[in-house]
Amino acid sequence: MEILTNIVMNKRILITAAAAFATCFSLSAQKKGDMVVGGSLSLTGTATTISSNIGDGDSEGEGDFAFQIAPSFGYFIADKLLVGGEIVFESKDDLSALAIAPFAQYYIPLLGNILSYTPGVSIGVGFGFAEETSPFLLAATISPFALEIKPTRHIGINVSLGSLYYSMASTTIESEVMGKDLKVTTTTHAYGFEFKDAIN
Numbered sequence: 001m002e003i004l005t006n007i008v009m010n011k012r013i014l015i016t017a018a019a020a021f022a023t024c025f026s027l028s029a030q031k032k033g034d035m036v037v038g039g040s041l042s043l044t045g046t047a048t049t050i051s052s053n054i055g056d057g058d059s060e061g062e063g064d065f066a067f068q069i070a071p072s073f074g075y076f077i078a079d080k081l082l083v084g085g086e087i088v089f090e091s092k093d094d095l096s097a098l099a100i101a102p103f104a105q106y107y108i109p110l111l112g113n114i115l116s117y118t119p120g121v122s123i124g125v126g127f128g129f130a131e132e133t134s135p136f137l138l139a140a141t142i143s144p145f146a147l148e149i150k151p152t153r154h155i156g157i158n159v160s161l162g163s164l165y166y167s168m169a170s171t172t173i174e175s176e177v178m179g180k181d182l183k184v185t186t187t188t189h190a191y192g193f194e195f196k197d198a199i200n
Contacts, residue, residue: 030107030116036074036082038158043067066092072103080107088126099126099137107148116148118158128169139167166191 046064067090074084081104088099105120120143128135145161170187 030076030080030082030109032076032079034076036076036084036156037072038074038156039069039071039086041069064092066090074103074105081105082107082120086122088124095128095130097126097128097135097137099124099139101125101139105146110147113153114150116150118146118148119144120146128171133171133173135169135171137167137169139165141165163194164192165194 044064044066068088070086070088072084072086074082076082083102083104085100085102088097088101090097101122101124103120103122105118108117108119109115110117122141122143124137124139124141126137128137141163142165143160143163145163147159147161148156149159150156167190168187170185172183172185174181174183176182
């Protein structure tokens with residue numbers, strides 16, 4: 001499950017600051033006092049080819065590359081109830097973002113210790129870093145369709161099959177126009193349902 005906050009910069013750059021509590025791999029348990037250590041790593045790249053029957057034909061567009069790392073830690077404050085937090089760093093082109101996301105998950109065993117239903121909620125707060133601005137990020141996610149698969153006793157793989165999310169990004173750009181200071185603040189809101197049949 002991910003918290004996604006999207007920022008569209010004046011150069012048409014889109015970055016996602018993700019604060020996820022469903023980790024790819026974690027050292028997992030479910031009893032009061034147990035701890036969960038996990039994290040995720042993401043590398044994504046895109047390339048664009050523009051086809052045309054006029055002029056030179058195909059041409060290469062701009063490509064994007066994004067890197068994200070998100071270590072997490074959780075503590076069972078009661079049997080089957082996990083609370084914790086995650087620190088997320090993401091970089092894409094000339095914009096980077098850092099977010100902190102506290103989370104809570106409840107574990108419901110479905111198939112002994114092998115498979116558990118793990119619905120949860122999380123809230124993320126962060127900042128972006130670019131040449132002209134430092135956007136403020138806020139996001140919240142409810143993950144009603146999350147599962148944990150445990151191939152071994154102490155290792156779990158979390159899978160998100162869908163989540164409800166809300167995100168907000170506020171960007172302020174300051175510049176000088178005709179000798180006068182100009183300050184423009186843009187706030188964007190996004191919400192929806194994200195379906196992901198994949199390991200997060």
